[in-house]
Amino acid sequence: MAAAVASAPSNGAGANRVPKFDPKLDLNELTAVGPLDGRYAKSSQALRKTFSEYGLIRFRVMVECRWLQKLSQIPQVTEVPAFSAEANAVLDMLATTFSSEQALQVKAFERTTNHDVKAVEYVLKELFGRQPELARVTEFTHFACTSEDINNLSHALMLKEAVEQQTASPTTMGKEMAVFAYRLKRQRDLAAQVPFFGKMAGAVGNYNAHLVAYPDVDWAKVAQEFVTSLGLSWNPYVTQIEPHDYIAELFHAVTRFNNILTDFDRDMWGYISLAYFKQRTVAGEVGSSTMPHKVNPIDFENSEGNLGLANALLEHLAAKLPISRWQRDLTDSTVLRNLGVLAEPIQTVMRRYDVPEPYEKLKAFTRGQKVTQASMMAFVEDLHDLPAEAKEALKQLTPASYIGNAAQQARELPQHL
Structure with a gap:
């Protein structure tokens, strides 16, 4: 019987064949690994340029370019003389318009370096080499920086840009809606008050390499000027990393905001179930596979589930990021x-x-x-x-x-x- 089935001809060309799996799938709603780039892509696409890897590379490039410009403004660093308008224009263009195509060049370098920040440095050196003034100072790209100097500022700029895209307060509809609007606005305002800190103090936060190379420069003042020039607040006391306390503050505020939205979702779901509110029917939409009359409060259900997932991640990050291991003992005799x-x-x-x-x-x-x-x-x-x-x-x-x-x-x- 099995042999007969195996040898039976199919109806038409390949009618009974399983489609061959194509491992190279384009990104769309069906192929996305997570819902943010899939089912809810329309809602989150505005944040792609900020929170994608391209966004991180874009901010890293900005920080590297601005740091080189800062070095050119320090009189004692004579090896990096003040840049002409032409050289600054090149740096400004890279800092503000670094494209996704250029970011792919960074990823190509990273396949060799196996180090993401170093790959950015190498791509920038290659680009700087096309402009005579910048070509002469390419080795001052990433000068005295640890990767965390670049990363902490990039992450702060990412969060700052994202928070600035917050939407306005919700529209109210009666007293209950006004309560939710007020609660959400308060948490939004608290999140907006969180300062975005940055550091540029080298590998252990003491400007060690900076002072060995240029002992007469007030590097703390330079770092403060540079960090604040990026629109961030300067953290004067850091280790190899910026302690990330402000990120915990921000994420806790967002978590509270999400908790209020969860409360709102559950209330709306209940009001709909009790027929206090009635959902509009949309032609073509199906609320149940067996009950054609049913209209589910699906948006509130999806919102509640996604807020729970978001808070799980935010709460973990808020608890984890401010905690780091001790700095290594620099007097170790090994x-x-x-x-x-x-x-x-x-x-x-x-x-x-x-x-x-x-x-x-x-x-x-x-x-x-x-x-x-x-x-x-x-x-x-x-x-x-x-x-x-x-x-x-x-x-x-x-x-x-x-x-x-x-x-x-x-x-x-x-x-x-």
């Missing part, structure tokens, strides 16, 4: 760990004195190699482009002395409280 710390100032000083490809040279020297204190000192000595005094200063560095302005920050704490 040689390789110490040498890894000191690779940052060596690379930064190499950039100041225009040594070509400092990051790449250190990467080639350290990756897959046994690095000792002696071999690191030999590496410094072989940097023929460095002045003797710069070499000597690098040789004298230890993890215990490479602390930037940590002591000064501790002394100045009272004025920030």
